Amino acid sequence: MKRLIEPLLPVYQSVLKVPVVILDQQANDFYKSAETNPTYYTETLRNVVDEYTSFQSVAMIESPFSFPIGTKYLIVSLSENDYLLAGPFVTSECDKNFPKLSDQEVESARQRLSSLQKILQQLNSEKKQVMYDILSLAHELTNVEQQSDILDRTWFYERMVSDFSDLDFAGIARPTMEDSFEVTSFFGSENVSLEGYKFSFGQGFLGQASISKNYKVWNQVEHDLRNGYLHPYGLRPKALFCYPLLNDNQCVGLVFGGTTLFHEISLETSFVIRHTFEMIEQNLTIEALNTKLYNVNTRLQVLKEIFSIISNMKDLRQIAYVLIDMTMVLVKSKFSSVFVHQQANLAAPQLYARGISQDLIEQYTQSIKARYVNGTVNPKNMAAQKWQTPWNEFVYEFPLVRNERFIGLLTIHLPDEQTDQQVIDLVASISQVGAVTIDLIGQEQKNAGQDQVANFFTAVEAFKPEHYHHSQKMLIHIQDFASVLDFSYEDITLCKEACMLSAYSESFLLKQQIDPRVVDIIVSYNQLNNGKQPIKKSRSPLGHFLYIVDYFAEHQAFPETKTDIQQELVLRLSTFTFRQTLESDVANAAPVQQKEQLDLGIIKNQFNLSKRELEVLEHVIAGIHNSEIAATLFISEHTVKNHITSIFRKLQVRDRSEAIAKSYRLCLEQ
Amino acid sequence: MSKAEYLPLQIECIHFFESNPFAFETVEGLSTRLGKSPKELEVVLVELETLAIVEKVGLGSNEIYRYVQPVEEVL
Structure with a gap:
């Protein structure tokens, strides 16, 4: 209020012809129209306030209350604590240096101040009501x-x-x-x-x-x-x-x-x-x-909890249970399931589900099999998608994919069509965590399986040495031919394992929990070798491939093709081998002949090389890198290096080129 | 996602039952094991029972909760 009137004070001074001041009883807020002596006003006000309790209208202050003595003031109350003083002035002949007002001027000033007081009182009252209303509503709101x-x-x-x-x-x-x-x-x-x-x-x-x-x-x-x-x-x-x-x-x-x-x-x-x-x-x-922040925090906390639970699990079933239960709780879903595709040495694909009857589970399993396993849907590049089940309910399917490999499928039922997109995103993150964990478990089991395969293969040498040496030759061709045919790393590994385990029976391999896919290949391969067609079609292309490699390792030629698959494989491989032969004949015909004629048995006897060292040397002469030798012989790269160091020491050479040259020279001299 | 504040406890409860699939627990027993108040747990268990993740056996103070394992189907 005082701030509102402050700009008007000089105007009032010019009209009233005396200084005008607003102050409270303690003179804390002091607004004035011109340079004045504050003591005059504080002293005068103190004297008046002590004497009177309130001013209903404009009043005149005279001696003995006014200060300095002999002066006069007009005073008006603006609010409970604030006062306006106009003065000091004198009304009679006086030697003091203060403005002199006539009685008429004093009366005029009194009327003006009275009007001001009325305006301010009215304004004050309305604003108070406004302020009361605001504060009252604000109070209701805060409650x-x-x-x-x-x-x-x-x-x-x-x-x-x-x-x-x-x-x-x-x-x-x-x-x-x-x-x-x-x-x-x-x-x-x-x-x-x-x-x-x-x-x-x-x-x-x-x-x-x-x-x-x-x-x-x-x-x-x-x-x-x-x-x-x-x-x-x-x-x-x-x-x-x-x-x-x-x-x-x-x-x-x-x-x-x-x-x-x-x-x-x-x-x-x-x-x-x-x-x-x-x-x-x-x-x-x-x-x-x-609310948004709380939800984001909660979701992050949920994700962290689930990740921490899943990452400590070693059992695939338990991971599936966690994925099912957690997503059901998050989405308030009445149905959730996890389909786990075949992983390395694990058993057949499985569906874990909660919230639907057994016959619906069977229906849904068949539906997943038809769409994801038998390939009508490509899950590799697919995000979560909505799908209508055979029993006419909507579900969200989250493919569990890692390194472009389909690992499984997480499915949640949608409680209504307006499901929060943020929840869907959260479930997608959880499915990704699930995919990584399931894949890691699969990898761990796969590594354990590879060690097992290597041990079985070494054992073949003891009871079927001819088969063992033939398989070794096949392994080298598998590597070469598979790269020509653009086989995936997974298929190459499956073929190599099938080759190494081909001496064992199907029942023995299944009992040893060997990857069923490897067993399938061996069965197909054995059937082809016996002049039959493979019964299981799923892995038969790899069985045919192994059959062709087997024949080539023995005869240095391709077999007569009996099926379309064999015909296609042989056609592609023949083009490759023909080109290789042509290039070698033109550029380096002699060394090829020499290489084919190398009898490393002489080197073995002369330098006392072990069987393994001789195998490694054969691969070194063939120009194969350490990592490939390790993969072919199913030993670690570190072991390959050890063998090569030992070979160098025994042959008394410094590097691979010297070793190859010395081997050729010795064989030719003999 | 309703009752977001109960989610962490729901996860804790589910984890307990998944790790101990053959456990039969009363609310008080679960409260002692998880260090949570029975009142909070009751709300969470009702929710889990609705979703058929846990099953309630008995009535009143004899109510016992146990985990219901998902169904498995081999292809």
């Missing part, structure tokens, strides 16, 4: 835990109507699913209810506010055509307001109200409404942000 809830409570609008004399109805319209609005809470002082009133964007006053997204007040609307929308409900407003509540730039509600009695809503009411709902809007935004 409500969920701020958004208050907006749907009728008492809130009843309170608005009772607080503002120029409002006699108020309510809120919320957006509906059909892109329109419906009044959900309403209070009217007359027997009128607008609850259930529906309107669309742009329709009537309220619909217009929903488009503009700005606070609006319409006065003098008694005869406005847009008012007609409210008449069927018995509501005939003369003035209206509407505040669109925004959250993240989306209109979450239209708070409205008005009067059927007055043609205008006062500026003060409008001011309070606007500021109150701005505050509510800010609170709603904070509430929404807090």
